[in-house]
Amino acid sequence: MSRISTDEVARVAGLARIALAPEEIQRIAGELDLIAASVAKVSEVATPDVPATSHPIPLTNVWREDVVGDTLDRDEVLSQAPAEASGMFLVPQILEED
Numbered sequence: 001m002s003r004i005s006t007d008e009v010a011r012v013a014g015l016a017r018i019a020l021a022p023e024e025i026q027r028i029a030g031e032l033d034l035i036a037a038s039v040a041k042v043s044e045v046a047t048p049d050v051p052a053t054s055h056p057i058p059l060t061n062v063w064r065e066d067v068v069g070d071t072l073d074r075d076e077v078l079s080q081a082p083a084e085a086s087g088m089f090l091v092p093q094i095l096e097e098d
Contacts, residue, residue, distance in 0.1 A: 004032045 009029045013020045020028070074087060083090035 003036045004029050 006025050006029045009025050009032065010020070013025070078084040078087065078089070081089050
């Protein structure tokens with residue numbers, strides 16, 4: 001028994017303003033029906049005693065700890081900039097402001 005009809009696919013396509021040929025509507029209805037059947041099959045297996053998972057393998061954080069290191073001298077960096085003002089890089093204005 002089909003869960004998703006071609007009329008439903010055509011209606012949703014119309015709401016989304018997607019032009020579909022009749023053969024596309026037929027194909028998509030079949031694909032969506034297969035997807036709905038697959039979800040129903042998984043729902044049969046997923047019982048309350050089975051914990052929900054977002055990933056099949058437990059994930060751990062692989063980031064390293066933050067380590068304070070040497071930084072660049074601001075005056076040395078700004079001396080190599082095309083333009084600077086008040087200890088910051090000066091860049092061309094791209095937005096008009098009043």
